Amino acid sequence: MVIVARAQQWGPFAPDPQRHNPLAERPQFAEPGNTAEQAAQQAAAAGDSASAELFGRLAQVPQGIWLTPEEFPAGQVGDHVRGLAEAADEAGDVPVLVVYGIPDRDCTGGFSAGGLAADEYGPWVGEIAEAAGSGDSAVVVLEPDALASAIDCDSRAERVELLADAVDRLRDAGVTTYVDGGHSSWISPADLAPLLEEVGIADVRGFATNVSNFQTDEDEVAYAESLVELLGGDVHYVIDRSRNGNGASGEEWCNPPGRAFGITPGYVDDDTRLDAYLWVKPPGESDGECNGGPAAGTFWPARATELARAADW
Numbered sequence: 001m002v003i004v005a006r007a008q009q010w011g012p013f014a015p016d017p018q019r020h021n022p023l024a025e026r027p028q029f030a031e032p033g034n035t036a037e038q039a040a041q042q043a044a045a046a047g048d049s050a051s052a053e054l055f056g057r058l059a060q061v062p063q064g065i066w067l068t069p070e071e072f073p074a075g076q077v078g079d080h081v082r083g084l085a086e087a088a089d090e091a092g093d094v095p096v097l098v099v100y101g102i103p104d105r106d107c108t109g110g111f112s113a114g115g116l117a118a119d120e121y122g123p124w125v126g127e128i129a130e131a132a133g134s135g136d137s138a139v140v141v142l143e144p145d146a147l148a149s150a151i152d153c154d155s156r157a158e159r160v161e162l163l164a165d166a167v168d169r170l171r172d173a174g175v176t177t178y179v180d181g182g183h184s185s186w187i188s189p190a191d192l193a194p195l196l197e198e199v200g201i202a203d204v205r206g207f208a209t210n211v212s213n214f215q216t217d218e219d220e221v222a223y224a225e226s227l228v229e230l231l232g233g234d235v236h237y238v239i240d241r242s243r244n245g246n247g248a249s250g251e252e253w254c255n256p257p258g259r260a261f262g263i264t265p266g267y268v269d270d271d272t273r274l275d276a277y278l279w280v281k282p283p284g285e286s287d288g289e290c291n292g293g294p295a296a297g298t299f300w301p302a303r304a305t306e307l308a309r310a311a312d313w
Contacts, residue, residue, distance in 0.1 A: 017174045018171060018203065019205075021275045021276070022094050022137040022139060023276040024267040024275070025094075026093055026137060027091075027093045027094070028062030028093060028094060029093035029094060029096070030059065030060055030061065030062045030063065030093075031065050031087075034059055034063065035282060035285060035299035036282065036299065037056070038299070039304070040054075040055035051301060051305065054305065054308055054313065055301070055304065058304065061264055061265070063279045063280075063282040064096050064098040064141060064240075064279065064281060065084060065096065065097050065098065067097055067101070068114070069114075069115065074120065074124045075127075077124065080131075081127075081128050081132050082134055082135075085132055085136075085138055088135060088137075089135050094139055095132075095138050097128070097132060097140045097141070098140075098144065098280060099125060099140055099142050100115075100144060101114075101116050101121060101124055102115050102121065102146045103115045103117060103158065107149055107153035109253070109254065112288065112297070125165075125170070129170045130173055133175050140175050140176070141180060141208045141211060142163065142166060142170070143166070144180045144208075144211040145180060145211070145212075146163060146180060147160075147181070147195045160198045164200050167199055167201075168200065170204065171200075171203050176204075177204035178205055178207055178208040178238050179199060179204065179208070181208060181227060183223065184210075184219040184222065185213075185219070189226040189227045189230055193231055196231060197231065201231060201235055202231075205235075205275070206235040206273070207227065207237050208238050208239070208240065209223060209239050210240045210244065211280045212240065212280070212281040212287065213243075213248070213253060214248040214256065215244060216247045217239060217241055221274065224273070236274070236275045238277070238278050239277050239278070240277075240280035240281055241262030241263060241265070241277045241278070242262055242279035242280060243259050243260070243262060244260075245261050245262045245307075246258060246260040254293075255288070255292070255300075255303065256291065257291065258310070259310065260310035260311040261307050261311035265278045284300060284301075286300045286303065
């Protein structure tokens with residue numbers, strides 16, 4: 001029986017979720033009924049076959065599944081995540097979950113403002129962790145922008161404490177975790193590395209970069225490799241390339257015009273610390289009410305079409 005358990009990687013013989021790359025072992029999961037699929041159905045009903053085809057293709061590309069307390073509060077988020085884990089297991093895929101509920105969220109941008117009270121945050125993350133850990137494999141990108149903005153928002157001590165607790169909960173539940181690490185045009189590796197160390201980056205898989213931003217793959221790899229070196233070399237990372245096909249537009253981050261879808265996501269097998277390229281930010285969704293956009297997280301058909309055409313989809 002021990003030989004069988006070892007061969008099947010059961011129980012104590014299961015691989016450590018923080019020490020192996022699940023994105024190399026399974027395809028990434030595309031959530032059924034995502035916003036792009038809903039837009040495709042609406043376009044088809046309106047007789048717009050070209051948009052229906054485009055949005056249908058977009059819906060099939062694996063993208064981050066964002067969890068906010070406003071949409072999935074405590075007492076409900078666990079059931080939602082458990083359903084995602086079951087669906088991903090049935091498909092043989094790995095879901096990429098984005099945990100986004102830190103107090104004073106989006107304190108530098110404001111378009112996604114909100115989040116939980118400090119004493120509510122840990123239990124909410126714990127509910128996510130327990131549900132995600134019930135599946136065969138899950139990946140979490142933890143709190144986009146939270147650490148990179150902590151200094152500007154004068155919330156370093158609280159953010160570090162809350163994220164360290166979240167890291168512990170996700171690790172203990174067996175969920176492969178990447179703590180958000182800003183991007184190459186925002187904060188220096190020397191300033192961010194100590195914050196990542198304080199929240200316990202050594203206890204999880206690594207960090208994520210470029211979430212919801214537009215920096216090129218090349219710039220992000222250089223930035224991430226600098227962070228890896230400062231963190232002692234034993235961490236891994238993922239990069240969001242969902243909208244970086246044309247690179248960034250200076251410092252403009254909120255629905256900047258002239259951008260393009262990036263190359264579709266996939267794992268990386270090149271003996272580096274880069275585990276995978278992801279589409280963490282669903283590229284058809286708005287950054288907020290800027291440059292003509294709807295509310296943050298709302299599917300924006302005109303911008304999705306623009307990004308697709310620019311990428312020669």
